[in-house]
Amino acid sequence: MDERQFLQLLAEHEGIIFKICRLYRDVPEDREDLFQEIVYQLWKSLPGYEARSKFSTWLYKIALSTALVHFRRRRPAIVYMPALPEVPSQAEENRLLELLAPLDAAEKALMALYLEDLSYAEIAEITGITENNVGVRLNRVRAKIKKHVKS
Amino acid sequence: MEDLKAAWQNMGAGHKSPEELKTYLRKMPVRRNVLFQMIMETSLFVLFLAFYYDAFDGHQKPFYLNLLLCGAFGFIVLHNIAGIVQAMNVLKGKHLRGVLAAYSSRLKVFAAISVASRAAMYICFMLFFTYAVEMNTFKVWVLIGAALVFLGQMVWLVRIWLKRIAVIDGARFAGE
Incomplete structure (x- = not known):
């Protein structure tokens, strides 16, 4: 799979990554950090992807692994809304x-x-x-x- | 549960442009802070090694003490570089359980080396600076103060690592 194909598949499945980021991180900045980390890990792990399994299954594995091992840096911000x-x-x-x-x-x-x-x-x-x-x-x-x- | 499923599946996802996604493939903006911290610390240690000999009369101390001090500081520099390389590594494992188990083992080894090398550095540091110093009450208190600061830093370091390891081990799908 080349970079263009990967980016295309990533764009189709980016919703999964957004949802995982929302589930595991409370603050927008942390979610953005995690999103970038997941994309980086997916790209680096791509040579290990075997086309016989579904792309989404593989993506879940990498995305959830990254969310679980990636340390959270910021504490949740308390925002008081009027x-x-x-x-x-x-x-x-x-x-x-x-x-x-x-x-x-x-x-x-x-x-x-x-x-x-x-x-x-x-x-x-x-x-x-x-x-x-x-x-x-x-x-x-x-x-x-x-x-x-x-x- | 069906309501939850529907809410999950309808959850509003954001959107990244193809250009944005492409930039994420190579650079690691996420870990910039961690990298910056490690590079700063490594640079300070390298600077110390470059100037300590003249600044702190290295020539008046025995060779073995110079060697110990350089070795201890040099090892921390190498360990930091290993940390930067490890941070760029791909997560390995067939499934989540495998990834977490492998990551946890690596983290424990890294943490043990980190704590041990830091302790060794403090000991070498103290040995170097107290060599041939005639002690008086004031100097003893200064020494005790420095030892307490080092001890405090060690406790802090151990706690940070234990916390990180506990986070990973807590997510390991234990019991299978």
């Missing part, structure tokens, strides 16, 4: 991120893959745990989210 002029879709997004916030880094990775509608087999391939374990862990994560909602 009002909350949120459009509904923004409110929905914030609510989703708020629900996922109590999860640890590994649980967030599992949930991101689950919410992306990947099969247990695909999640197992990306994370390196068995399909059974994916199911068990997802049940635990779902229970944790439900508990958080109730509290």
